[in-house]
Amino acid sequence: xxxAPETVELVRAGGPHVAGLMGRVEERLRADAAGHGxxxxxxxxxxxxAGGKRLRPLLVLLAAGELADEDAAETAVRSAAAVELVHxxxxxxxxxxxxxxxxxxxxxxVARAGRGMATAAGDLLFSRAxxxxxxxxxxxRAEAVRILSDACSALARGELLQRADAWxxxxxxxxxxxxxxxxxxxxxxxxxxxxALAADESELELGDFGRRIGLxxxxxxxxxxxxxxxxxxxxHRGTDLLDGTVTLPFIAARERDERLAALDxxxxxAPEVAEEVCDRVEATGALDEVxxxxxxxxxxxxxxxxxxxxxxxxxxxELVAGGVVARYA
Amino acid sequence: xxxAPETVELVRAGGPHVAGLMGRVEERLRADAAGHGxxxxxxxxxxxxAGGKRLRPLLVLLAAGELADEDAAETAVRSAAAVELVHxxxxxxxxxxxxxxxxxxxxxxVARAGRGMATAAGDLLFSRAxxxxxxxxxxxRAEAVRILSDACSALARGELLQRADAWxxxxxxxxxxxxxxxxxxxxxxxxxxxxALAADESELELGDFGRRIGLxxxxxxxxxxxxxxxxxxxxHRGTDLLDGTVTLPFIAARERDERLAALDxxxxxAPEVAEEVCDRVEATGALDEVxxxxxxxxxxxxxxxxxxxxxxxxxxxELVAGGVVARYA
Numbered sequence: 001x002x003x004a005p006e007t008v009e010l011v012r013a014g015g016p017h018v019a020g021l022m023g024r025v026e027e028r029l030r031a032d033a034a035g036h037g038x039x040x041x042x043x044x045x046x047x048x049x050a051g052g053k054r055l056r057p058l059l060v061l062l063a064a065g066e067l068a069d070e071d072a073a074e075t076a077v078r079s080a081a082a083v084e085l086v087h088x089x090x091x092x093x094x095x096x097x098x099x100x101x102x103x104x105x106x107x108x109x110v111a112r113a114g115r116g117m118a119t120a121a122g123d124l125l126f127s128r129a130x131x132x133x134x135x136x137x138x139x140x141r142a143e144a145v146r147i148l149s150d151a152c153s154a155l156a157r158g159e160l161l162q163r164a165d166a167w168x169x170x171x172x173x174x175x176x177x178x179x180x181x182x183x184x185x186x187x188x189x190x191x192x193x194x195x196a197l198a199a200d201e202s203e204l205e206l207g208d209f210g211r212r213i214g215l216x217x218x219x220x221x222x223x224x225x226x227x228x229x230x231x232x233x234x235x236h237r238g239t240d241l242l243d244g245t246v247t248l249p250f251i252a253a254r255e256r257d258e259r260l261a262a263l264d265x266x267x268x269x270a271p272e273v274a275e276e277v278c279d280r281v282e283a284t285g286a287l288d289e290v291x292x293x294x295x296x297x298x299x300x301x302x303x304x305x306x307x308x309x310x311x312x313x314x315x316x317x318e319l320v321a322g323g324v325v326a327r328y329a
Numbered sequence: 330x331x332x333a334p335e336t337v338e339l340v341r342a343g344g345p346h347v348a349g350l351m352g353r354v355e356e357r358l359r360a361d362a363a364g365h366g367x368x369x370x371x372x373x374x375x376x377x378x379a380g381g382k383r384l385r386p387l388l389v390l391l392a393a394g395e396l397a398d399e400d401a402a403e404t405a406v407r408s409a410a411a412v413e414l415v416h417x418x419x420x421x422x423x424x425x426x427x428x429x430x431x432x433x434x435x436x437x438x439v440a441r442a443g444r445g446m447a448t449a450a451g452d453l454l455f456s457r458a459x460x461x462x463x464x465x466x467x468x469x470r471a472e473a474v475r476i477l478s479d480a481c482s483a484l485a486r487g488e489l490l491q492r493a494d495a496w497x498x499x500x501x502x503x504x505x506x507x508x509x510x511x512x513x514x515x516x517x518x519x520x521x522x523x524x525a526l527a528a529d530e531s532e533l534e535l536g537d538f539g540r541r542i543g544l545x546x547x548x549x550x551x552x553x554x555x556x557x558x559x560x561x562x563x564x565h566r567g568t569d570l571l572d573g574t575v576t577l578p579f580i581a582a583r584e585r586d587e588r589l590a591a592l593d594x595x596x597x598x599a600p601e602v603a604e605e606v607c608d609r610v611e612a613t614g615a616l617d618e619v620x621x622x623x624x625x626x627x628x629x630x631x632x633x634x635x636x637x638x639x640x641x642x643x644x645x646x647e648l649v650a651g652g653v654v655a656r657y658a
Contacts, residue, residue, distance in 0.1 A: 036485070036486050040489060090452075097444055116488070123419075123451075123484070123485040124485040126481070127478040128482060131474070131479065136471075142463040142464070142465075142471075143463075145474055148459075149456040152459075155452070156452040157449070160449040160450075164368055
């Protein structure tokens with residue numbers, strides 16, 4: 001993670017109020033996971049506690065900026081929690097479908113407690129997200145729910161596209177980008193839009209910033225899966241290929257290397273084979289193309305920041321943009 | 330179904346406006362399933378089209394009664410669709426967990442298209458429910474989302490309790506009733522509460538009516554699983570026992586029959602064995618006890634109807650109450 005601003009740095013950049021608000025987001029997440037019976041409290045709670053970088057809720061708060069009053073602050077906190085609850089719900093459901101045993105280094109809900117518990121825990125986290133949003137004291141709550149439910153629909157659709165496309169080396173760039181848009185960018189967009197809404201501002205421009213940052217984030221994540229090193233990513237190179245997920249690095253590399261073009265992804269059936277394919281992909285220069293596209297998206301994201309944005313918010317959001325790039329530099 | 334009012338009869342009882350509104354609910358359900366990519370449109374659409382009795386959305390409309398204006402009507406239509414979308418979402422997810430092949434006589438989404446598609450289709454239906462609700466032009470939308478998301482949390486928790494309790498003959502009546510409350514009654518309660526809200530009325534009393542009707546509905550459903558006949562239910566007697574679901578008829582019968590008390594539900598492993606156990610349960614008179622409890626709940630539901638309710642709404646809701654009883658008489 002060298003060169004990338006850590007969460008703590010982003011929190012600091014957002015201003016002195018952000019640390020306090022992030023603490024309140026954590027409290028709310030814990031409270032939302034609890035209170036629905038001991039079994040769900042345990043498993044939903046564990047999912048929430050396992051954490052992650054909390055990039056999405058942080059984006060909500062950074063997009064919201066300094067808030068006029070306590071009602072607006074509480075609204076931002078609830079919106080931030082809602083976005084993280086949706087993100088957690090989709091991770092739990094994804095793990096059910098993949099029968100994944102580990103997530104963020106801990107056993108998944110499905111591994112600990114079975115598919116029934118994990119599906120229900122995911123459904124609970126989804127419904128709690130909407131409850132958190134609508135309990136907010138300020139802003140247009142109907143608009144907030146519309147933003148989040150549209151992002152949820154996109155996530156479901158993106159997850160499906162990815163499964164429908166599995167092992168298909170012939171998918172187009174457009175199709176890949178649509179998948180990234182649905183699977184990743186829309187929730188980033190929702191995070192920024194909800195932040196703007198909590199601050200009682202137009203959500204369009206900040207939403208657009210979030211969408212482009214989300215796309216760049218996914219593109220660079222897919223580069224990292226090929227480039228590694230494993231010591232940095234915590235997983236083998238080429239796990240996407242082993243899962244049958246054909247990403248832009250592979251799509252672009254196939255246009256440059258006939259042997260890759262002829263390769264059936266189903267034959268990539270062991271980590272050593274995946275490593276070899278990663279080496280070939282890298283050798284084509286395709287990763288540079290994808291990185292360049294991601295940097296372009298980050299530039300567009302920066303350009304999408306509204307002209308009238310206060311200096312602190314601009315700085316914090318620029319730092320997020322820079323962080324997405326730096327993490328993968 | 331002899332003696333039970335059919336949906337069409339309930340629609341008629343609700344007044345001349347209800348048929349038109351139910352038509353709009355169907356349109357909205359179709360539109361909500363479509364528009365999120367062809368794969369989801371196919372599978373979510375098929376789930377919606379497979380239908381069922383539409384009892385829950387109808388309850389929304391009957392609880393709403395005649396509406397003051399088009400905004401209130403549209404709000405009721407959207408609330409009705411939202412409740413059915415949530416119900417459909419949980420059915421799709423339940424089928425994933427049970428690896429069920431048929432539902433309402435048609436192949437399930439999981440059977441047709443696999444677990445990934447079915448989980449995503451369920452998630453989509455959930456998120457569309459909240460979008461449908463918040464797009465409504467009238468009433469307190471935050472309160473509406475709170476009602477629906479609380480019902481969703483209850484459904485998730487109820488589903489989990491049922492799985493946690495599987496094969497456990499020692500569960501108490503209280504535990505069983507809690508499960509019915511969470512799994513069934515809360516969504517009935519939400520349906521009536523949302524109807525009242527669309528009509529800009531207090532949702533408490535009608536919600537209470539719905540909750541009790543829902544409980545009675547589940548109790549009698551569990552009686553029917555034991556009593557059959559299969560020609561009426563469309564499934565073998567004792568499917569609950571075969572699934573490991575211990576219901577009140579079995580709990581009550583165990584107190585009356587030592588051989589049943591000593592029976593390990595896991596040994597009920599074939600339809601013939603289940604039929605035999607059903608005969609023994611019936612012979613104890615336990616079904617009468619459960620029926621009596623259900624009738625009591627229906628009476629309480631009727632008593633919960635607000636005194637000032639207009640005659641047509643009262644009549645229609647009484648007919649629903651009577652229908653729940655008659656269906657199982």
